[in-house]
Amino acid sequence: MxxxxxxxxxxxxxxxxxxxxxxxxxxxxxIERNWFTLRHERVPILPPGSAPLKVLHLSDIHLSLGQGQKTRWLAGLAGLEPDLVVNTGDNLSHPRAIPPLLAALRPLMEFPGVFVPGSNDYYAPTLRNPFVYFTGPSTLPRSGRARRQPVVLDTAALHAGFGMGGWVNLTNRAQSVVLKGIRFDFSGVDDPHLNREVYAGWPRGSASADSAPHVKIAVAHAPYQRVLDHFTADGADLILAGHTHGGQVCIPGYGALVANCDLPTWRAKGLTEWETNGRTTPVNVSGGIGTSRTAPFRFACRPEAVLLTLTARS
Structure with a gap:
């Protein structure tokens, strides 16, 4: 018995x-994968005496078809009236998602913006074993996946849509944008997860450009340590990235189990300080708005956009 x-x-x-x-x-x-939230951060990097400036950071939208709740939420972010929108890539999860994505982001294109691509702006996601993420950072080879060729997305059409909306393409490029009378120098790279980054340095101006008030912002999709080291050593005032999905599936009270790159898991989401060779730079890693089409769930890691309020240095 x-x-x-x-x-x-x-x-x-x-x-x-x-x-x-x-x-x-x-x-x-x-529930949670559609429970969108807005994270607020404050970063004191503007020249002394400057008025606050709002930067909306979007990443990892991973839009597929039939995601009306997500597209409506994205369009509604225009109500924040940001001074700048920064899109750090992985916008797509379906080859036919470009038109609904551009329609959802059109209200935000009324504001200045910059963008860089992620791997899922080049290739549609492929079905893979989720446990591979626990074996260490995986990287697509330059020629694409070795075992299975992914569906190639219309990256040119996506970038043309952003460009027609007035957003600046920072793919291995540097460019300056003036916002509220302050010169912002941007330097961006193609997706480090694909080993495609080529550093363009900072925009070149007049001989006295460096002495004029300005802010240096670096933009990348995947926050690999080599990228953070480079931009920090090169004098960036702020680095913006995504890619990690904040871990996507987290343990309450502990956090992310994986970051899908060599970033420590405790840095997989949020605003932290990155230090290299005696220099320190704030880094904001977005937890992302979407999920891969092949793994459509989140746990203890709500999808997010980030509103950074840049304030004057003391």
Missing amino acids: ATRSAGATLGRAAVLAAASAAGCVAYGAF
């Missing part, structure tokens, strides 16, 4: 564990 009782107890425990796991998956798939 005791053996049967113990077996029944174990059976009930297994059923409860399975039900709990199924509930967590259902929550992550149907």
Whole structure:
């Protein structure tokens, strides 16, 4: 009798564990992945005496078809009236998602913006074992995936849509933009996850340009340490990146288990300080707005956009 009782107890425990796991998956798939939030950060990097300036950081939208809740939320972000929009890539999860993406972002294109691509602006996501993310950072080779050729996306059409909306392409480029009377020098790179980054330095101006008030902002999709080291050593005042999805599936009270790059997992989302060779630069890593089409769930890691209020240095 005791053996049967113990077996029944174990059976009930297994059923409860399975039900709990199924509930967590259902929550992550149907509730949290559409529970969008706006994270607020304050960064004191503007010249002394400057008025605050709002930067809306978007990343990892991963838009697929039929995601009306996401597109409506994106369009509604225009109500924040940002001074600048920064898009750090991975906008797509479906080859036919470009028109609805551009329609959703059109209200935000009323404001100045800059962008860089991620791997899912070049290739549609492919089905893969999620446990590979626990084996270390994975990188697509320059020629594409070795085992399975992914669907190539119309990157040119995506970038043309952004450009027609007035956003500046920073793919391995540097450019200056004046906002509220302050010169912002941007330097961006193509996706480091694809090993495509080429550093363009900072925009070149007049001989006295460096002595005039300005702010240097670096933009990348994937926050690999080599990229953060380069931009920090090169004098960036702020680095913006995405790619990590904040871990996407996190443990409450602990945080991310993976970052999908060599960034420490505790830095997978949020505003932190990156230090190299005696220099320190604030780095904002967005937790991302979407998920891969092949892994459509989040847990303890709500999808987010980030509103950074830049303020004057003291």
